[in-house]
Amino acid sequence: xxxxxxPLPDRLTYGxxxxxxxxxxxxxxxxxxxxxSEKSIQIPPVQLRWVxxxxxxxxxxxNSFRSWSEFKGDDQSNLLAILVLVWSYILxxxxxxxxxxxxxxLVYTQSRAxxxxxxxxxxxxxxxxxxxxTRELRWFTAILAPESGFRFSPxxxxxxxxxxxxxxxxxxxxxxxxxxxxxxCKDLGLNGQMPLTSYEALQSLIALCNRHAVSRSQLHAALxxxxxxxxxxxxxxxxxxxxxxxxxTGFPAAKLRSEDLDQLFEDLPRYITLSCxxxxxxxxxxxxxxxxxxxCNLASxxxxxxxxxxxxxxxxxxxGRYAEVxxxxxxxxxxxxxxxxxxxxxxxxxxxILDQVSSGQPPLENHAYAWxxxxxxxxxxxxxxxxxxxRCSEAYIRRSDCxxxxxxxxxxxxxxxxxxxxxxxxxxxxxxxxRNCPLRVQAHINCDRHAMAYQGVTWYFCNGRKLEDxxxxxxxxxxxxxxxxxQGEVSHDVPSLDNEDTSLDATIASFRWVxxxxxxxxxxxxxxxxxxSHLYESGLEGDGMSSDRSSYTGEAQRKVGSSIDSYxxxxxxxRMDAASTEETDADKRVLVWTCDDLK
Numbered sequence: 001x002x003x004x005x006x007p008l009p010d011r012l013t014y015g016x017x018x019x020x021x022x023x024x025x026x027x028x029x030x031x032x033x034x035x036x037s038e039k040s041i042q043i044p045p046v047q048l049r050w051v052x053x054x055x056x057x058x059x060x061x062x063n064s065f066r067s068w069s070e071f072k073g074d075d076q077s078n079l080l081a082i083l084v085l086v087w088s089y090i091l092x093x094x095x096x097x098x099x100x101x102x103x104x105x106l107v108y109t110q111s112r113a114x115x116x117x118x119x120x121x122x123x124x125x126x127x128x129x130x131x132x133x134t135r136e137l138r139w140f141t142a143i144l145a146p147e148s149g150f151r152f153s154p155x156x157x158x159x160x161x162x163x164x165x166x167x168x169x170x171x172x173x174x175x176x177x178x179x180x181x182x183x184x185c186k187d188l189g190l191n192g193q194m195p196l197t198s199y200e201a202l203q204s205l206i207a208l209c210n211r212h213a214v215s216r217s218q219l220h221a222a223l224x225x226x227x228x229x230x231x232x233x234x235x236x237x238x239x240x241x242x243x244x245x246x247x248x249t250g251f252p253a254a255k256l257r258s259e260d261l262d263q264l265f266e267d268l269p270r271y272i273t274l275s276c277x278x279x280x281x282x283x284x285x286x287x288x289x290x291x292x293x294x295x296c297n298l299a300s301x302x303x304x305x306x307x308x309x310x311x312x313x314x315x316x317x318x319x320g321r322y323a324e325v326x327x328x329x330x331x332x333x334x335x336x337x338x339x340x341x342x343x344x345x346x347x348x349x350x351x352x353i354l355d356q357v358s359s360g361q362p363p364l365e366n367h368a369y370a371w372x373x374x375x376x377x378x379x380x381x382x383x384x385x386x387x388x389x390x391r392c393s394e395a396y397i398r399r400s401d402c403x404x405x406x407x408x409x410x411x412x413x414x415x416x417x418x419x420x421x422x423x424x425x426x427x428x429x430x431x432x433x434x435r436n437c438p439l440r441v442q443a444h445i446n447c448d449r450h451a452m453a454y455q456g457v458t459w460y461f462c463n464g465r466k467l468e469d470x471x472x473x474x475x476x477x478x479x480x481x482x483x484x485x486x487q488g489e490v491s492h493d494v495p496s497l498d499n500e501d502t503s504l505d506a507t508i509a510s511f512r513w514v515x516x517x518x519x520x521x522x523x524x525x526x527x528x529x530x531x532x533s534h535l536y537e538s539g540l541e542g543d544g545m546s547s548d549r550s551s552y553t554g555e556a557q558r559k560v561g562s563s564i565d566s567y568x569x570x571x572x573x574x575r576m577d578a579a580s581t582e583e584t585d586a587d588k589r590v591l592v593w594t595c596d597d598l599k
Contacts, residue, residue, distance in 0.1 A: 001338075001339055001340060002371075003336060003371050005270045005371045006273055006456065006457045006459075006469045007269035007469075008095070008270075008273050009459055010269075011099050014459070015462060016099060016463075017459055017461055019050065021044075021045035022046040022047075022273075022458075022459070023457065023458045024046065024370070024454065024455075025040065025455040025456055025457070025458065025470075026042075026043050027041065027453050028040075028409065028450055028453075029450065030447060030449055030450035031446075031447035031448040031449075033447070034411070034443075036409050036410075036411050036444075039409045041408070041452055042419060043367075044420065046279070046457070047277070047278070049230055050095070050165065050276060051162040051163060051165065052162060054163060055169040056229050056230075057168070057238045058168045059170075059172070059238060059240045059241070060172060060243045061240045061243075062347070062348055063240075063242070063318075063319040063323075064320035064321075064323040064345040065242055065345060066078065066320065068080070076218070076247065077212045077213065077245060077246045078242060078245045078247075079214055079218070079222075080222050080346055081241040081242060081244045082127060082244050083205070083214070083223075084241060085168060086143055086208070088168050089139075089196075090198050090201045090205065090268070091164075091166045091226060091268070091271065092106065092152075092165075093106055093201060094272060095272055096164075097197065105195075106150050107151060107152075108138070108142045108149060108150055109142070109151055111142075111146060111149050112142065112145050113140070113141045113143075113145050113179050114178050114179070115137070115181060116179065116181075117183070118181070118183055120180075122180075124176070124178060125178065125243070125244055126179070127144065127177060127178070127179050128246075129179055129180070130181070131182035132204075134189060134193060135196070136200075137190065138190040139195065140179050140204075141190065144177035144178075146172070146177075147169050147170070148167055148169050165276055166226055166229045168229065171238070198268065202265055203261060206256045206260065216260065221342050223339075224342065225241070225346045225347050226275075227271060228281065228340070228343050229347075230275055230278050231349070235282070237349065239347040239348060240347065241347065274371065277367070279363060279365045280365045280367050280368045280371060280372075281368075282356075282363045282365070283365035283368040283376050284337050284368045284372055284374060285344055285353045286356050287362075287375065287376035287425065288330040288334045288341060288374070290375075290377065292378055292427070295428065295430075296360075296426035296428055296507045296509075296510045297429050297503050297531075298429075299426045299502045299503045300500045300504075301497055303357065320345075323344075326345065326350060327344065327350065336372050336373050336374050359502070359505060360426070360502045360503070360504070360507075361423050361424050361505060361506065364376055364377055364421065366421070366452075367454075378400050378403075378404075378425065379407065379422065379425075382449045382451040383398075383400065387401050387405070387444055389431075394434070395433070395434035395445070396434065397433075398430075398431055399429065400427035403422060403510075403514075404450070405440065406418045406517075407421055408440070408444075410443075411440065412439045412440055414439050414440050416518045417517045423513055424506045428510045432526075436523055456468060456470035504531055507529075515535050
């Protein structure tokens with residue numbers, strides 16, 4: 001998941017960071033004979049949100065992953081909600097330790113979860129924490145408090161004068177959590193206890209997981225869900241976590257070791273950066289649904305299986321099942337971001353992601369590919385072969401390559417403005433004549449493939465210093481071919497489509513990018529397609545290559561793809577037949593995976 005995510009610097013070493021967006025460094029790679037090679041290219045900076053205006057409201061009404069099973073017969077306790085709240089504290093505490101200003105620190109509020117001794121009975125969910133020190137017990141009462149149990153203090157006018165990005169407020173009609181402590185807890189002087197440091201809190205978290213036989217994968221799924229909390233706040237969506245449940249299955253999970261703790265603590269600065277980059281996370285979640293083999297006019301049939309999945313009886317039979325199955329499909333399609341896809345189902349973010357994908361113009365963030373290694377758009381892939389192809393004494397170029405070359409720094413001043421990429425991840429269909437392309441494209445007729453190479457970020461500090469973090473320098477292979485990104489052919493038939501709105505919107509967005517950047521309407525038949533009729537002036541005569549209008553009709557839509565199998569190019573396939581009306585044992589089927597699947 002972390003890939004090339006830069007770690008948040010420590011103020012003790014470098015100073016306090018400025019609140020400006022995080023700038024990154026990119027350069028053009030490719031042909032050494034081209035003037036564009038080795039030039040720097042401007043990419044919009046990453047927006048990092050270090051604070052939020054109010055705690056994120058969390059409910060315990062989630063339906064997805066209400067049980068957690070990793071192998072046949074396993075039915076371990078589901079503590080996802082508890083673990084997410086603990087992770088929210090750990091991330092907040094580590095942020096304060098790394099970049100808190102002056103005397104800023106975490107303090108407890110007056111809100112606490114109620115405490116009960118081992119022999120006392122209580123209704124509702126009761127978390128047994130065992131024999132812990134008084135300071136740790138006070139920490140548990142803050143974590144499971146009915147409202148926000150901790151906050152930043154003092155309230156200075158600095159980076160952390162509001163609320164930490166992961167600060168939550170559990171919303172429930174009654175007190176959702178209670179705590180049972182062991183007989184070894186003698187001194188309950190909870191007042192005046194100092195909050196745990198991030199490392200101490202992480203130690204308590206590992207101990208809690210070992211006490212209740214919680215697996216490593218559930219721990220990491222909860223961490224990924226906590227990372228989504230700032231994104232929920234940014235999108236103004238309240239997370240809905242599954243209600244916790246304690247079970248004694250007789251199958252104790254492998255104990256989490258000190259090595260696990262140390263690695264998690266070492267990675268916290270990188271998790272913080274990723275979590276605060278809401279646009280990067282949003283783009284990563286949407287990018288899993290994109291396919292480099294599918295052009296913009298065929299986006300709808302490629303996505304049709306996702307809608308058909310909802311019609312399967314096994315999926316309809318249980319609330320939350322749809323998001324679970326979809327998350328596992330996404331996890332196998334993009335293992336690098338598997339836990340984020342699982343977390344989106346756990347927190348209830350999946351419906352919003354599907355809405356964004358269906359729009360044909362999902363959020364796109366260049367750093368999502370650079371940081372996670374999961375391509376988000378055809379612009380992230382260099383393609384393969386020569387840019388131009390001779391046919392009947394004319395030079396032709398794929399429109400997708402023409403779009404890529406438009407984005408490069410111009411070697412000829414043409415007064416065009418392609419400072420940002422296309423507004424859709426789906427590539428434009430078809431070919432165009434070289435002579436109809438702008439000069440900035442024609443200048444690359446003899447070039448090898450170009451690409452944009454990520455070279456890291458630059459942190460700026462209030463003391464005037466700057467840190468160029470080049471851990472990602474040239475880390476993204478510039479000549480990635482589509483075949484290396486998605487395995488297998490897309491050749492299934494689609495009997496019918498619910499609608500073609502995604503294809504229509506993606507096509508309009510792709511071609512609008514050309515028309516809105518000062519180039520005007522190229523003289524090609526594709527621009528006269530009815531889908532694009534309102535984007536150009538009527539009466540233009542096209543003298544370019546035919547756009548093969550059948551590719552813009554339902555006839556060609558049936559060429560592209562659709563069964564659930566076609567989504568599962570990575571890992572074990574889940575086979576489901578949306579057309580089947582026979583009863584199956586899917587209701588009893590346990591959706592399982594291993595940690596190796598989700599690395």
